[in-house]
Amino acid sequence: MNSSGDEDDPFPVDDCLFSETFSQETVYNLMGEELRIRQVFSANLGVAAPVWEAALHLCRYLEDQSVELKGRRIIELGAGTGVVGILAARLGADVTLTDLPLALPQLQANVSGNMPSSGWPSASPTVLPLSWGEDHLKFPSDWDLVLCADIIYLPETYPLLVETLVHLCKKETMVYLSSKMRKEHRTPYFYEEYLPSRFNVELVHRDVKQNNHIYKATLRAES
Template sequence: MLSDDLGDKLGIWKPELTTTKAEESTLETTKAAGKPTADDKNATKQRKMRDRSELVPYTFAGRSLRIREIQVSMEEEVGYKVWHAGEAFCEYLDGGNLDLVDKTILELGAGTGIVGIVASLMGADVTLTDLREVLWNLEENVRRNTEGCRHTPKVQELTWGKGLDRFSDKSYDFIIGTDIIYFEELHRDLIFTIKQLSRPHTRVLLCHYPRWPSRDKRFLELLQKDFDIVNQCKFLTARLFEAKRISKR
């Protein structure tokens, strides 16, 4: 197990997080009362997660990778483990199916970061995003495995449907996601996010493990209100489909 100050030793960057005056006031009140703050609770949670984590070896893009994974159940935070679709998507990229050199990629729900890491190793300019609570592990995995990449990968916080203006001035060649349609209650926010951050030329590539065909069908029907499904296939144990925004007529 790696020590708690690994991030400091590696010089891992942290996303810039801002707080409102109301949040600062609440934080000061909590500290004054001697109660644990949200940061304290997060630090405790991270220590517990490190205790049940391991560095799992993978080989993609001609590199030996070590990805920190944490044993979780499907009811817990799913962003700490490489799932079947993640490995399948990495195999797909590693097989040379896409020309990624100098392409800009936005990854949604990056989780452990393995797919974005492989894309970065293959020459892409990658921005990996996920919820704040998983960024510490995502950042460590990215820093540990992307030395010498053509473009330095970026890690940013992104909650689907919120704060999208921080990304709206950028143009991405690809928007990718792996096993991100698992929670049906997030489908609308996910599709809204993809729509807002894509351009007519953007290729949207989503890879998932087909657990519930009826749920997957409902997602695709919702997606097709704004996107054309231009290609779909089965790859290893996963399904991969490509979508592009419907041109305004």
């Protein structure tokens, strides 16, 4: 999702940020899988272009905690390059990757480029547009896991994201959110106020050096 911050914003939308479009491919070895992720840097893609450190933190956390992915129905929000969801699909999950429409070509290219030589162990990952609070009702509400990596940085989207998460989750659904805790973007406020309004929220991992937190959330029972 695009930002509208000022010059101090780490996510500027000034066209000069990526005045020339270029791409690079990076190899990541995660959970025994080798992923080749292409990042297309351009003024249009903006924050959807890079692999953010929070995504790699989330992949490592899922491995460290031996979170079962095989056979699970997973949706990733704000997938960007798709590294988290593609990894889950390589490990046997049934994955749907979502982002804004402008990010989908890069996302689909990375899905196609990372299909195992023997084919996907479960279903081929699905890539779909999803604008929070707008078209979330087109999606089912029966996911096992919802994965979110570095998508908490625009305060105006926070209520829309919570609304979307509520729709996607059944009571057994586990949401994992990995975020760089940017005070200037009120990221801590999302986890302290917005998300707890509808979810049980637990801080499960903290990386002090990278200022990255991972939270686990489950839908609160209706009172």
